[in-house]
Amino acid sequence: MTDTARSRLQRILSEGHLAVTSECGPPRGSDPEAIKTKAEIIKDYVDAVNITDNQTSVTRLCSLASCIHLKLMGIEPVLQMVTRDRNRIAIQSDILGAASFDIPNILCLSGDHQSFGDSAQGQNVHDLDSMQLIQTVRLMRDEGKFLGGAEVKRPPNMFVGAAANPFADPFEIRVPRLAKKIAAGAEFIQTQCIYNLDKFEAWMKGVCDRGLDEKVHILAGVTPFKSAGMAKFMKNRVPGMDVPDEVVKRMADTPKEKQAEEGINICVESIERLKSVKGVHGFHIMAIEWEQKVPEIVERAGLSPRPKID
Amino acid sequence: MIVAEKKPIEEIIEQVEDCEKLLILGCNECVTVCEAGGKKEVGVLASALRMYFLNQGKEVRIDEVTLERQCDHEYLEEIREVADQYDAIVSLACGVGVQFVAEKYHSQRVYPGVNTCFLGATEQRGLWTERCQACGTCILAYTAGICPISRCAKRLLNGPCGGSSNGKCEINPELDCAWQLIIDRLKALGRLEDYEKLLEIKDWSTDRAGGPRKVIREDVQI
Ligand code: SF4
Numbered sequence: 001m002t003d004t005a006r007s008r009l010q011r012i013l014s015e016g017h018l019a020v021t022s023e024c025g026p027p028r029g030s031d032p033e034a035i036k037t038k039a040e041i042i043k044d045y046v047d048a049v050n051i052t053d054n055q056t057s058v059t060r061l062c063s064l065a066s067c068i069h070l071k072l073m074g075i076e077p078v079l080q081m082v083t084r085d086r087n088r089i090a091i092q093s094d095i096l097g098a099a100s101f102d103i104p105n106i107l108c109l110s111g112d113h114q115s116f117g118d119s120a121q122g123q124n125v126h127d128l129d130s131m132q133l134i135q136t137v138r139l140m141r142d143e144g145k146f147l148g149g150a151e152v153k154r155p156p157n158m159f160v161g162a163a164a165n166p167f168a169d170p171f172e173i174r175v176p177r178l179a180k181k182i183a184a185g186a187e188f189i190q191t192q193c194i195y196n197l198d199k200f201e202a203w204m205k206g207v208c209d210r211g212l213d214e215k216v217h218i219l220a221g222v223t224p225f226k227s228a229g230m231a232k233f234m235k236n237r238v239p240g241m242d243v244p245d246e247v248v249k250r251m252a253d254t255p256k257e258k259q260a261e262e263g264i265n266i267c268v269e270s271i272e273r274l275k276s277v278k279g280v281h282g283f284h285i286m287a288i289e290w291e292q293k294v295p296e297i298v299e300r301a302g303l304s305p306r307p308k309i310d
Numbered sequence: 311m312i313v314a315e316k317k318p319i320e321e322i323i324e325q326v327e328d329c330e331k332l333l334i335l336g337c338n339e340c341v342t343v344c345e346a347g348g349k350k351e352v353g354v355l356a357s358a359l360r361m362y363f364l365n366q367g368k369e370v371r372i373d374e375v376t377l378e379r380q381c382d383h384e385y386l387e388e389i390r391e392v393a394d395q396y397d398a399i400v401s402l403a404c405g406v407g408v409q410f411v412a413e414k415y416h417s418q419r420v421y422p423g424v425n426t427c428f429l430g431a432t433e434q435r436g437l438w439t440e441r442c443q444a445c446g447t448c449i450l451a452y453t454a455g456i457c458p459i460s461r462c463a464k465r466l467l468n469g470p471c472g473g474s475s476n477g478k479c480e481i482n483p484e485l486d487c488a489w490q491l492i493i494d495r496l497k498a499l500g501r502l503e504d505y506e507k508l509l510e511i512k513d514w515s516t517d518r519a520g521g522p523r524k525v526i527r528e529d530v531q532i
């Protein structure tokens with residue numbers, strides 16, 4: 001395995017540092033500058049950058065091409081891949097395509113339903129689900145095999161991640177579900193945005209009680225609110241999102257011109273508190289269309305400078 | 311059963327506007343139960359069409375027949391003598407029946423009068439819901455008797471997704487999350503630990519994906 005193919009994110013985590021990742025959403029057009037500019041802003045403050053895969057089912061420049069742009073800029077990408085749009089042929093093929101550019105991380109997702117996006121009349125594929133996508137990447141990497149059994153020449157060398165939403169229902173299977181993803185082969189986890197810290201801590205306790213924190217690196221997901229309106233939207237309109245009333249109130253009680261700053265404050269405070277939660281090995285900062293705030297959040301949360309790893 | 315829904319009458323009129331003799335052909339099976347294409351609906355459609363043509367000042371003869379089944383040679387033979395007297399047949403059977411009529415009466419114009427929706431059950435009168443997508447390899451043994459292929463919007467075999475909320479699916483707060491139902495039933499069975507067994511990658515070749523399917527039973531053939 002060549003050195004460029006090794007995941008820096010993986011090395012940072014295995015050396016025991018708190019990792020920091022962030023994400024960029026590709027543009028609704030073919031201009032690569034949109035993604036490059038965003039990535040340029042955050043690159044010195046994070047270890048790797050996730051590229052979303054047609055998030056909320058809105059058609060965008062593809063994740064793989066965006067990852068290649070980042071890779072060519074010397075930024076480490078995390079390829080997000082959903083099972084909604086590709087069958088197993090396309091999935092394995094895209095994994096190989098990514099590996100041919102030595103994209104070293106993949107995040108395996110099922111994806112939002114297409115009814116949320118711009119193609120509600122389209123089909124969805126779901127030939128595999130997210131767990132089976134994890135298994136597929138691991139099979140290709142570890143055994144050098146395709147799902148069909150044939151040998152993969154130059155297997156993909158990827159650090160394999162998955163998402164976890166501690167706030168979705170039913171709560172009692174949220175820890176078992178993580179265990180299942182680990183059994184499928186997940187090596188790192190990026191969680192849903194955390195606003196309900198008590199509930200997150202209860203979930204993490206369940207995770208640690210089963211020793212799962214020893215088996216997987218959990219990056220706690222955070223998203224700063226830009227406004228009280230965004231907090232309300234996330235609370236009421238985004239499925240599987242848990243925003244406690246007091247957080248919405250804190251945003252709403254802040255004068256409009258100070259709300260953005262308050263959103264950052266909440267985010268930084270959350271990171272501070274989450275740092276001491278056993279099993280949290282890093283942070284995934286999803287500043288949705290607000291990448292310019294990532295450096296400030298990382299600095300204020302005491303996560304800068306990022307460790308140098310060669 | 312197969313659940314169907316009546317087509318909007320305008321759509322049917324568009325196909326048969328030029329006809330002078332029409333047969334409305336109902337089916338006594340599933341479409342009768344789901345009140346889309348049985349004897350009663352044949353009558354309703356025939357009256358509506360008569361009214362339409364009358365208003366147009368056009369004389370059209372519309373006959374009504376409801377067969378025991380339209381997916382069976384035996385019953386379809388019952389209209390053998392009369393079929394070619396009509397300019398067109400509007401079949402209110404499911405898509406299977408419509409096609410079987412068309413195959414059997416090869417040079418006759420045949421139109422569907424219903425939209426065939428899914429394989430489902432009658433939850434209550436006037437409410438039918440999906441239960442099966444005929445994937446060809448039933449996995450209900452592993453999912454507590456609840457089918458995630460037909461009832462999860464993403465047909466996740468190892469669900470639920472992160473959008474499951476208060477027992478409902480992320481796509482629609484009226485829709486039960488299949489995986490919530492599976493977990494509830496696993497609990498009722500005292501087998502919640504089964505949830506952690508990974509369901510393996512499915513062989514979809516017995517599904518629609520594998521092309522048109524056939525079941526052959528030589529032992530019962532005559
Ligand atoms: S698993 Fe397949 S055959 Fe069984 S109920 Fe679901 S779709 Fe139907």
Ligand code: SF4
Binds near residue numbers: 463
């Ligand atoms: S919410 Fe439940 S039923 Fe809906 S897509 Fe997710 S797992 Fe499937």
